[in-house]
Amino acid sequence: MKRVVVERKILERNESSAQKIRTILKNQSVFALNFMSSPGAGKTTIIEETIRMLKDNYGISFIDGDLETDRDAERIKALGIDTVQINTSGACHLDADMVLRAMEKISLDCDLLIIENVGNLVCPATFDVGADKNVVILSVPEGDDKVKKYPVMFNVADTILINKTDLLGFMDFDMSKVKKEAKQINPKAEVIELSAKTMSGFDKWISLIERWISEANQY
Numbered sequence: 162m163k164r165v166v167v168e169r170k171i172l173e174r175n176e177s178s179a180q181k182i183r184t185i186l187k188n189q190s191v192f193a194l195n196f197m198s199s200p201g202a203g204k205t206t207i208i209e210e211t212i213r214m215l216k217d218n219y220g221i222s223f224i225d226g227d228l229e230t231d232r233d234a235e236r237i238k239a240l241g242i243d244t245v246q247i248n249t250s251g252a253c254h255l256d257a258d259m260v261l262r263a264m265e266k267i268s269l270d271c272d273l274l275i276i277e278n279v280g281n282l283v284c285p286a287t288f289d290v291g292a293d294k295n296v297v298i299l300s301v302p303e304g305d306d307k308v309k310k311y312p313v314m315f316n317v318a319d320t321i322l323i324n325k326t327d328l329l330g331f332m333d334f335d336m337s338k339v340k341k342e343a344k345q346i347n348p349k350a351e352v353i354e355l356s357a358k359t360m361s362g363f364d365k366w367i368s369l370i371e372r373w374i375s376e377a378n379q380y
């Protein structure tokens with residue numbers, strides 16, 4: 162009983178900070194994406210390629226969440242992007258307060274803020290970080306059974322990217338089963354097949370981001 166009350170308070174506080182983030186981003190006309198996946202599914206690689214394809218036309222800033230190290234932040238900084246690293250020192254997710262603090266250290270004079278969350282398919286799903294859209298990545302080597310095993314994560318997705326499709330020939334991965342289960346759990350999420358190695362599917366993915374940004378700018 163007590164545990165439920167504490168959890169509710171933590172989530173209520175998080176929600177109020179997420180609301181502050183939304184207000185700041187809306188006032189600055191910044192569109193924010195929150196990337197979530199297992200470790201190694203390809204978040205940083207997809208973010209790198211996405212930035213390469215968008216950076217001539219859009220100002221982009223990046224916040225990286227990881228337990229330790231600034232390895233991913235360094236990869237994105239190398240592309241000339243304003244970057245802040247959050248080390249959660251053991252916490253399995255970013256929360257809205259961490260993102261708010263990181264936003265104070267970063268340029269919000271941009272069109273797009275990309276947040277890379279801590280890698281796992283559980284905790285980040287419960288903590289709203291105030292982003293406009295949640296991007297959840299499932300990669301082919303993780304297996305085609307994961308959508309139903311981690312329904313909370315796939316349910317909060319605005320889009321599900323199925324990455325590493327270049328490896329489909331080496332794995333028993335039933336794409337139609339994944340798409341069917343994704344539709345059952347989250348009928349609204351668009352599923353896009355991608356490979357950050359061959360760049361297959363990126364045209365569709367980039368068009369979706371551009372559509373999201375232009376829709377957000379209409380309000």
Ligand SMILES: Nc1nc2c(ncn2[C@@H]2O[C@H](COP(=O)(O)OP(=O)(O)O)[C@@H](O)[C@H]2O)c(=O)[nH]1
Pocket residue numbers: 198199200201202203204205206207280324325326327328355356357358359
């Ligand atoms: N074959 C293949 N490897 C990929 C692809 N995307 C990422 N990788 C590799 O997967 C590993 C983990 O990628 P990373 O972006 O660091 O994953 P993250 O932990 O989710 O940020 C790296 O060795 C990448 O080069 C892909 O589409 N195909």
Ligand SMILES: [Mg+2]
Pocket residue numbers: 204205206233277
């Ligand atoms: Mg990463």
